[in-house]
Amino acid sequence: MLLKVRDLTKSFGKLVAVNKLNFDVNEGEIIAIIGPNGAGKTTTFNLITGHLKPDTGSIEFQGKNIAGLKPYKVCRAGVARTFQIVRFFPNLTVFEHVLLGAISRAGLRAKREELTEEVDNILEFLNMEDKRNVLAKNLTIPDKKRVELASALALKPKLLLLDELMAGLNPAEVDECVNLLKKINKDLGITMIVVEHVMRAVMKLCERIIVLHYGNKLAEGTPEEIAKNKKVIEAYLGEGVEYA
Amino acid sequence: MKTIEDRIKTVPPTKLIPLIIFAILMIIVPVFASGYILFVAVLALLYASLAASYDLLFGYTGQLSFCHGAFYGIGAYTAAILTVRFGFTFWEALIPTCLLVGVLATIIGYPALRLRGAYFAVTTFFLAHFIYLILLNEVELTGGPLGFRGINPPEPIGFISFDSLSTYYYLVVVFFIIVVLFLYTLVNSNLGLILISIREDEVLAESMGINTAVYKLLAFVIGAVIAGLAGAFFAHFFRLLHPTTFSWLLSEMVVIITLVGGAGTLIGPIFGAGIVTFLLEFLRFAPELRYVGWAAALIVILIFEPKGLIGLLERVRAQIKKKG
Numbered sequence: 001m002l003l004k005v006r007d008l009t010k011s012f013g014k015l016v017a018v019n020k021l022n023f024d025v026n027e028g029e030i031i032a033i034i035g036p037n038g039a040g041k042t043t044t045f046n047l048i049t050g051h052l053k054p055d056t057g058s059i060e061f062q063g064k065n066i067a068g069l070k071p072y073k074v075c076r077a078g079v080a081r082t083f084q085i086v087r088f089f090p091n092l093t094v095f096e097h098v099l100l101g102a103i104s105r106a107g108l109r110a111k112r113e114e115l116t117e118e119v120d121n122i123l124e125f126l127n128m129e130d131k132r133n134v135l136a137k138n139l140t141i142p143d144k145k146r147v148e149l150a151s152a153l154a155l156k157p158k159l160l161l162l163d164e165l166m167a168g169l170n171p172a173e174v175d176e177c178v179n180l181l182k183k184i185n186k187d188l189g190i191t192m193i194v195v196e197h198v199m200r201a202v203m204k205l206c207e208r209i210i211v212l213h214y215g216n217k218l219a220e221g222t223p224e225e226i227a228k229n230k231k232v233i234e235a236y237l238g239e240g241v242e243y244a
Numbered sequence: 245m246k247t248i249e250d251r252i253k254t255v256p257p258t259k260l261i262p263l264i265i266f267a268i269l270m271i272i273v274p275v276f277a278s279g280y281i282l283f284v285a286v287l288a289l290l291y292a293s294l295a296a297s298y299d300l301l302f303g304y305t306g307q308l309s310f311c312h313g314a315f316y317g318i319g320a321y322t323a324a325i326l327t328v329r330f331g332f333t334f335w336e337a338l339i340p341t342c343l344l345v346g347v348l349a350t351i352i353g354y355p356a357l358r359l360r361g362a363y364f365a366v367t368t369f370f371l372a373h374f375i376y377l378i379l380l381n382e383v384e385l386t387g388g389p390l391g392f393r394g395i396n397p398p399e400p401i402g403f404i405s406f407d408s409l410s411t412y413y414y415l416v417v418v419f420f421i422i423v424v425l426f427l428y429t430l431v432n433s434n435l436g437l438i439l440i441s442i443r444e445d446e447v448l449a450e451s452m453g454i455n456t457a458v459y460k461l462l463a464f465v466i467g468a469v470i471a472g473l474a475g476a477f478f479a480h481f482f483r484l485l486h487p488t489t490f491s492w493l494l495s496e497m498v499v500i501i502t503l504v505g506g507a508g509t510l511i512g513p514i515f516g517a518g519i520v521t522f523l524l525e526f527l528r529f530a531p532e533l534r535y536v537g538w539a540a541a542l543i544v545i546l547i548f549e550p551k552g553l554i555g556l557l558e559r560v561r562a563q564i565k566k567k568g
Contacts, residue, residue, distance in 0.1 A: 075453035089444035
């Protein structure tokens with residue numbers, strides 16, 4: 001078991017954003033957390049990565065409780081993430097952006113040449129060599145997300161949390177992204193939790209889906225099970241679940 | 245802004261020539277310049293070291309602080325008190341001065357840097373004033389409003405004595421070059437990129453495994469120690485210390501110099517220091533008014549070229565390239 005979440009609870013005032021959430025993530029898995037807006041998906045991510053402190057509950061990562069640790073410590077433990085609203089270093093080039101991830105992992109004394117090679121490999125892996133010397137602020141949104149992903153990969157995480165990585169992509173780009181994530185999962189052995197609204201991608205990508213609704217876990221299962229689940233369809237009321 | 249690799253690539257052909265010219269100019273200044281010009285040049289070099297070290301904190305790490313001048317003052321008084329009262333030589337006094345300024349900066353910076361943005365800036369502003377009040381009122385230690393007297397020039401090294409203006413000038417040039425080389429190496433190192441990432445997006449840097457609190461403190465302390473050293477050189481150059489020299493106005497000047505020159509460029513604040521120091525000297529006939537004029541100039545520059553003089557220079561260069 002890579003990640004073990006038990007009784008995780010977080011309230012903002014009277015609003016219970018995440019309520020006694022339990023779930024496990026096995027090594028090598030790709031799981032999705034889905035749910036309508038305000039279901040507590042991003043809050044769950046923020047609790048895991050230390051951007052929020054849980055009220056109660058535990059988060060065990062590789063057998064170590066990481067609940068309430070500062071974000072940089074969670075990252076060093078091996079959990080990397082991307083943000084729902086893309087975050088990037090505006091005035092760094094793509095190369096420097098990813099290099100920072102490599103430096104963060106390898107330490108201050110790491111040799112530039114070795115890190116440079118590593119960064120270039122990651123950029124090649126993500127087909128970004130041509131953007132190498134472009135400032136992050138001058139990239140398109142999908143490319144900014146790609147840089148965020150590349151920087152996360154440079155951290156060589158065990159677990160990667162992707163918060164709506166595919167929002168705003170067209171269907172062709174979504175398919176490309178799904179394949180890329182599968183490749184990252186297989187080739188680099190990185191376990192993933194994705195929060196995603198693009199059902200098409202979720203159905204293709206994930207082995208297991210957790211559905212949140214008003215902070216509670218509504219259902220958990222394989223994509224097929226979730227697609228047939230009545231409670232899930234009700235929760236999405238009107239929106240309806242797209243069948244892949 | 246150029247990438248690290250670009251910087252390294254472009255250093256030999258384009259940047260070395262102006263640097264060499266600048267270095268030769270600095271070396272031959274005492275030959276043709278009057279004593280007065282030389283005197284102002286020493287001050288300009290000390291301000292340049294001060295502004296360059298502040299750029300590490302503000303321009304690179306993105307922390308707007310208003311107490312950099314206070315560390316200059318602490319350094320000046322510490323070195324002076326050590327040499328005059330405790331019989332240290334100037335050279336011996338440098339190390340304990342560094343240590344004391346470093347420790348004080350850590351004690352001040354650790355809680356202050358927990359605040360962000362404007363809250364941090366305001367806190368440092370009052371810290372600067374607090375230190376000024378100590379310098380003013382601890383009469384037994386600092387001489388208070390009467391000033392601190394009896395400071396001697398640095399002891400000679402071998403046959404080089406530092407009691408003439410031109411030899412002191414060369415001493416400060418050496419100090420300045422060491423400071424700039426140190427800072428240049430630092431900002432282009434792995435550590436430099438980490439500091440820049442904090443400026444660019446602190447939340448992202450933190451979530452990428454950077455202990456931002458420690459690195460911000462590191463930049464604060466390194467900047468303060470360099471400022472303190474510059475203060476020690478000032479004390480043994482001017483040989484009379486007065487609290488008003490180190491009032492909040494000095495910290496303000498450092499911020500202005502950095503902004504005018506171009507924050508986050510290292511070279512910008514250095515030129516900024518040169519221009520500001522000489523300008524202020526030439527405007528001495530209107531001691532109060534010059535700050536008003538200066539403020540107006542600052543506003544104009546920041547409206548039309550927020551990246552300061554370096555930004556202006558780059559824009560002009562781009563224009564020329566376009567036409568040529």
